[in-house]
Each structure stands twice: as C-alpha cells, then as structure tokens.
Amino acid sequence: MPADSPRRRPDVDTVELIGGIEKRALSLNEYDPSWPEQFDLHRVRVSDALGATALLIEHIGSTSVPGLAAKPIIDILVVVSDITAEEDYLDQLLAAGYRLRVREPGHRLVRTEQLDVHIHLLETADPAIEDYLLLRDQLRNAPADREQYERVKRDLLSQDWPDMNSYAEAKTTVIEEIKARARQHR
Template structure:
C-alpha cells in the first residue's frame, strides 16, 4: 500500500443525497466504446502528469449486453487521498463530484451519462471490476444471466440508484466466483 499524503475519508459522502433510477435498460449501443474513448482522452488530458490507468467497465463495456446508457470509467491513481492530484483536475475538466468514500471517489458528467470511478492502482475493486467485465465479455451464459437479472430488477421502482445496484450483488458475486474458479483463483 502506498504512503498516504492525507488521511482517507472514513464515511460515505453522497453529494446530493440518494437519487432515483430514472433511466431504463437499453439494448447494446455500438456507440458506447466511442463515448468511452472520448472520456478516456479527456481524463488523460486532465491527468497528463499522473501515472493513471483508465479502463472501460460496467455493462456498456460488454459488447451485446443491454445496459443503462451510462458509461462507467475506472481510473486508478497512486494515492486516493491526494485529491489535489486527480480530483481538482477532473472537476476542472467538467466532471462533478458525486461520491467520496474510503478508497473510492466518483465523479460524473453533469448529464449523468458518464461515471468515473477513482481507486488506487492496487485496490481490490479494480481487479473485481475487470474480472466481472472480462467474464461477461467471454461467457454468453453469464452475460444472459446478468442481463436477465437487470431487466427483471428494472421492472421495479427504485428510489435510490444504490439500492438497485445492491440488488444485483448476489448475481454479480456468483458470476465472479465462476470466473475465479475458471482462472484457478480462490
């Protein structure tokens, strides 16, 4: 674990409070990778002097998978507590702070169509996001299971986007467990 310049936050700060789910599931849109590429370039420019990794994650990163039309971007930085290094430049690039919690920050576009998740390079969440993405890209049965779960959950009304995300947890964990088993990881 890298040395910290500052103490990390100790609790969840959800800027603006809970928000209802207002977008539905859309069939896969082949323009999603291009939208990611635009934001990757915007983030690289904003963080040009940083050692960062940038990846397309979430359902829009999986060809053929229906998704909410929100591009999820993962950015890995050296020190999550050094917000002056990455958060200030991302805010200056037009993103807005939504979440500050231990080990994770989330900024998004004002239109709320792009979520940028910031973690440290060695954060377990980085590996977990990539594990799920890669499994969904390569396993048709798990991709169908995940899509079916999302479509079923979107039949309900959700007053909090986080509650919708939490409702998918059991299916996501089962998919990741199968991916780990196939890769020989425990």
C-alpha cells in the first residue's frame, strides 16, 4: 500500500500461527506437469471468491518452476490493497474452503484442508511481491540457479526439522544469492 494511503486499522504486531507448530513429513517430488493445472483451479476459486479485491493472483514457489523438484504444495500469491482489511478477503476465502493458518505483520496465509495449497496474501507495494516473482522467474530462466536451489533443498531435507517454517528459513541464504544474481541480470 502506498505510504500516503491510510490503512483501515493498524496491522497485527505478532505472529499468530493458528494450530501451533506442526511437524510434517517433508519430501521433494519430481516436477509434476499437473501443478500449473492445479494452480489454475485455485486461481479461479480465489478469483471467484474475491473478485476485484484480488489485485494479482500468481503461481509462485517451486511448483511454479518447470523441471524443479518440489514439495507437492501449490504456493499462490494474492495481492490485496489493504492487508488489515480482512473483511474484504478473509471470510470469502474461508467460505471458499480455505483455512487461516498464519496472521503476521504484512502477511496472511490460508491453505486447503489437505495442506496441498498455500495462499500468501500481501498488500500492494510490499517488497515481498517483487521478491517472490523475481525468484520464480530466475529459477524458470536460469538452469544453474534451478539446479543449485534443488541441490540445497535436497541437502536440507536430509535433516530433521521441527516444522516447515524452520526448513523454509534454512533456504534463505541460497534464495538471497539467486535473487541477487537475478537483479544483476536485469
């Protein structure tokens, strides 16, 4: 949201993890050509639920990168104008069958009951939007980066993680390296 646009209310200042920490089995699947089709089904579902409130709906994460092994979880980025205005999007997504998992400053996450789709909600102008798309596009277009990323993910999966968030945080260094190379090539 532009700095001169007021929010309806202050954002949350803590991380609320609905259901607490979850230890889940983590594995990588070889790229599945049905992942874009699965994204399309949820893109329509989200679009039908939110209408014009969804300013952008993009397939992100490893399942959006042809040829990249991934956890079989479709990550979707949805941009809204005001993350604090949950009345504009949250009840609609819950009614469409998604469940709230994370409420944190600048970010909400809803997911399917089957835990196979994660919808990340951000507000306009959040720098994370560009970061998600930059990483996705670099992995799609740079085979060496895609191979490095997959190698790191496989190495990390050999460890025991208390939850998916810990695993995700462990990938930060390689993600930042890949995004830096992408920025250099612009």
